[in-house]
Amino acid sequence: MERFQKIVCHETYKQTYEKLQELEKDREFCGHDMEHFLSVARISYLMVLEKNLDIPKDIIYATAFLHDMGRADQYEKGISHDEAGAILAEEILKDCGYTAAERKIMVDTILKHRDVEEKEDSFAAIFYRADKLSRDCIHCKARQECYWPQEKKNSRYIY
Structure with a gap:
């Protein structure tokens, strides 16, 4: 997890997160x-463990902590947050210090985290599901105004 720690201390990461x-x-x-990023990371990690997949913990956490960071550019420049986040x-x-192969897995997952059409056990599919399951729709103050369809809102805790 040493490389992951470098991410949260990275100057660009810190500035983008603050923005x-x-x-x-x-x-x-x-x-x-951070609450959302941690929830996505932890749920993804549990799902990977349950499926006995060989995806390192630091790759899971790094992806989770980076996947929505492109939202700042989405708000300011109007580009999709998955594309901005991937860049x-x-x-x-x-x-x-992540290798080119590791970066490809993570960047591809970030690009697909809103709409994935992958096999069920792929990291991208697991991550997509974890991102959705991380939302506490049960206790959300904006539940009635939320744009998510009723059938997509989390009505029970799974992880």
Whole structure:
């Protein structure tokens, strides 16, 4: 997890995270903060363990902590947050010592984290599901106004 620790200490990561928090300070729907990133990481990790997949913990956590960071560019520049996040992730991951093959897995997962059409046991499919399961729809104050269809809202805890 040493490389993962470098991500959260990376100057670009810290600046982008601060900018994202400022841009979302009045957001009434689910936010993109450390609580969300940790939930996605932990749920993804549990799912990977349950399926006995060989995906290192630091890759799971790195992907989770980077997957929504492109939202700052989405708000400011109007580009999709998955594309912006993939560009940002590539830069940060390279600086933090991840190999080209590892970066490809993580960047591809970030690009697909909103709409994945992969086999069920792929990292991208697991990550997609974990991202959705991380939301606490049960206790959300904006549940009635949320744009998620009722059938997609989490009505019970699985992880």
